[in-house]
Every structure is written in C-alpha cells, then in structure tokens.
Amino acid sequence: MIRSEILKEIAPILNPHLVVCNIGLPSQELHMIDDNERNFYMLGTMGLSSSIGFGLALAQDKPVISIDGDGSVLTNLGTLPTIANNATGNFTLLIIDNGSYGSTGDQPTYAGMKTNLTNVARACGCENVVEVQDKDLGTVLQAAIDSEEMTIIVCKCDSGNIKLPVITMDPVVIRHRFMEAVKG
Amino acid sequence: MNIDKKIVDDLVANDVSFVTTVPCKQLAGVIEEVDVREDIFHIPSNKEDEGMGLCAGAFMGGKRPAIIMQNTAIGVTINTLATLTQFYRMPLPMIISYRGELREPVACQVEMAVHTKALLAQLNIPTYHFHWKDDVKEFDNILKYTFMCNKPVAILTDANFWGGYGDQ
Ligand SMILES: Cc1ncc(C[n+]2csc(CCOP(=O)(O)OP(=O)(O)O)c2C)c(N)n1
Ligand SMILES: [Mg+2]
DSSP states (O other): OOHHHHHHHHHHHHTTSEEEEOTTHHHHHHHHHHOOTTEEEOOSOTTOHHHHHHHHHHHSSSOEEEEEEHHHHHHTTTHHHHHHHTOOTTEEEEEEEOSEEGGGTOEEOGGGTTOOHHHHHHHTTOSOEEEEEGGGHHHHHHHHHHHTSOEEEEEEOOOOOOOOOOOOSOHHHHHHHHHHHHHO | OOHHHHHHHHHHHTTEEEEEEOOOGGGHHHHHHHHHOTTOEEEEOSSHHHHHHHHHHHHHTTOEEEEEEEGGGHHHHHHHIIIIIITTTOOEEEEEEETTSTTOOOHHHHHHHHHHHHHHHHTTOOEEEEOSGGGGGGHHHHHHHHHHHTOEEEEEEEHHHHTTTTTO
8 A cells, every 4th residue: 555545544543632744745645635614734854743743632631643754753752752752642643655755756765765663662661562564554553543652653564656736724823723623 | 041941831731741852952951951851842852854753733722832942953854933933823832952152162153153143134033132131031032922822932042041060
C-alpha cells in the first residue's frame, strides 16, 4: 500500500481525534480524504510534526495523533528522546515509513536502507514502539489510541504518490479552526 | 534584584506555563529557576527548532509558551520562525543569551553575534536588547506585547546584563 491508501483506510479512526499532519503530500492527501477542523495541516517546517503534536498533547488532555514521515523524523531525530523522556498517554506518533522522501519525488531515505526507525525509537527510550505492515495499521492505531499509553507506530509501506493540488487554505484559518476544535 | 527570579516571576505573572530550553552558560540560573517552579512545565529540547515546534503545539493546546536559548540558535531556527511561528501567527517570547557581545571571552561566539540583529531584523522580529541589569524591568511589558500581537519576539541578553564572567 502507498501512503494515500493507508490514510484512506485509517481516516475513520483518525476522524474523532486531533491530528497534526506532516508537510507536503501527507497533508494534501488527508485534506482530500477527510478535511475537518480537527486536522492541523503543516504547510512547511519539515520535521516538526512530532514536536507540534507532542506539545499539544502535553498542553491538554485530548488524544493527539501526529502523522509523520521517515524522512521528517530523520531530520528531527532529537524529537524521539524528548518524547521518550516526557511521555504522555494521550500522544500517538504514527510514522509512515515508505523509505523515501515521498513528497519530493521518492528519493530514498536511510530508513529504507540500513537505519531501522523502530530500533532508533526504542534506543531513544520510547517504551511502546510497534512496527506494523501497512494493511495491519488500523487495528494497531485504534489499540494505541485506546491504550492511553504513548505509542510510537512505525508503519512500513510502499513508496508512491498520487497527484493532488496544494492546500490553499490560509495558515491562520487552519490554526484558528484547529484551536476551536481543541477547545470544543 | 535577582534577575533569574525576576524573569521567571514575570513569566508566571503573564501566565506562561510551558517553557522549553537549550542551555547556555549565561542562562544556567534562569533555566534552574524555570525548572523548580511549580507553575511552569519545563521541557528541555535537543534543538531549538524542535523546541519551537513544542511551543507551537502547546500554544494551540491553550498554554502560553516561551523558549530560552542562545543567539547561535537563530542560525538553526530561521525556517521554523518563518514557516511555523510567523506563518501561522503564533506568539513566542524568545529569551536569548546574546553571546559574542561586550565581555565575551569566547572568540567564536562573536561570529554569530555580528549576524544576530541583522537576521532578526530581516525576519521583522521585534527585538529588545538587555545590556544593563535594570533593563529587565521592561520584560513584563515585552511579554504582554508578545501575546498581544501573536508574534515571535526576541529578548537579547548580553554578558554585561548577566554580570559578566567573573574571572574568565
Ligand atoms: C528544511 C526542508 N528541507 C527539505 C524540504 C522538502 N521536503 C518537503 S517534504 C519532504 C519529504 C518528506 O519525507 P517524509 O517525511 O518521509 O514524508 P513522505 O512524503 O515520504 O510521506 C522534503 C524533503 C522542506 N520542506 N524543508
Ligand atoms: Mg517518507
């Protein structure tokens, strides 16, 4: 499965929750599949989906899911020790590991070579790290949200993208709408 | 007046309850003070752009954030300041040790000091420079200003402000 197929499958699981979504195609795909006020779309700042979602999870009680990418986690590897050492049960980090920088044309990342993000997360001190194959993600994700224990999910899947328009919504509108949903 | 206590008192009085830090020798005292206060959740970050991501999330979660870092971090965070903090219009007080200024003992620090104000100006980031101990009196107003306008705001604090380096 490719990322857009995965997002289509897990959209109903994500829907009731606060979601911070990675820059580029992941956000464009989620926006196309199930745009709603509980989604925070990143329009830039590659690498910070986990940090933004984690800050949000620490600041309030609702469950938060950060959708991240292997390339983005590699660019902000420092996030994993921070998350591990300040764990909060309402946070789930979902790393879509397609082994490539998908949004920029599927250039290979080191996560698709010798580097194993599951082991990296564990070595950083994350306690619940689950590696899962794309087709099995739904049950694992639902269990992670229900468990009320912070979980890092590394979802192995294929590289590949669909053609989509960019998100034209104003960032302040995205943020305002999202903050209203956080409060609601 | 104890500067560390005054800064953290002002943070608390302005309802800042989420603070991320990356250490600098000059900031050791204020970081220690942040860490012991019950009203503040202190989360050290590994890199300052990561810290700004945490602050963005905390702000959207209803908390007032702040970051404490060294001026060299301006070189690390320009993309984040532009595409996250400014683009989504979020407030962020940045308490910055201004290394490489008067009374600096480490030559390398000067290399970023000479770019610091130019970079902040290029980003249209409101910037205040604390050089004398008394300048800290402005801090409360700067915090109010930051949360009024929803912008990142820089408070540069140089070695003279912190009382120099003693024997170094
Ligand atoms: C600092 C920076 N460098 C490069 C880019 C270009 N860029 C945008 S998305 C992306 C790929 C992200 O890859 P990954 O996190 O694995 O997500 P995927 O698209 O594969 O799901 C890159 C390199 C950027 N936006 N910012
Ligand atoms: Mg990828």
